[in-house]
Amino acid sequence: MRKRGVILAACCGMTLALSGCAQPLQDAIDRAALRSLFGLPVGAELVEYDGYPSMVGFGQREGLRLRAVYDLSQEEAAAFLELAGDRGWQPLPIDSRLISHIPFREMPAPLDRTQGLYLCRTAGDAVLYPASTRGCLEVLRMNDLIFGVFDSAERRVWVSVQAGY
Numbered sequence: 001m002r003k004r005g006v007i008l009a010a011c012c013g014m015t016l017a018l019s020g021c022a023q024p025l026q027d028a029i030d031r032a033a034l035r036s037l038f039g040l041p042v043g044a045e046l047v048e049y050d051g052y053p054s055m056v057g058f059g060q061r062e063g064l065r066l067r068a069v070y071d072l073s074q075e076e077a078a079a080f081l082e083l084a085g086d087r088g089w090q091p092l093p094i095d096s097r098l099i100s101h102i103p104f105r106e107m108p109a110p111l112d113r114t115q116g117l118y119l120c121r122t123a124g125d126a127v128l129y130p131a132s133t134r135g136c137l138e139v140l141r142m143n144d145l146i147f148g149v150f151d152s153a154e155r156r157v158w159v160s161v162q163a164g165y
Helices: 002-012 022-038 074-087 096-101
Strands: 045-052 065-071 116-122 144-151 156-163
Touching: 022 045, 022 065, 022 144, 022 156, 074 116
Parallel strands: none
Antiparallel strands: 045 065, 065 156, 116 144, 144 156
């Protein structure tokens, strides 16, 4: 929370009039959270990004949906792969039973890839900053989704965080 305040102060020059810097600030915070949540290297190139809703407001962002695509260099891909297993990434392909268990129908990642890794976790609440997560098939009902696909041939990563609350 303290980091957000420092970033806010730097962006807005110590003013709380958020009109001009709120959206770029929120996007920067969300992109940093995605990198951390999925264990992406700092230098990974962001090639697509979509964040909704655009502003935090009071409390949790209802209907949160963040989607991003990153390209990794060979070195970044190697570093990513070293730690991916410890972060819960699993070998592709994705089991059809898992896909049918996910309540969110709009998946921004390609589900048919066969070379690489995927990640499917749920937090239950505070999906962008979870204290802990569980595998998607470990829960009966998913309120949120932390989902990613890494295509090792393309060295491309699709990530998505969604909340149904």
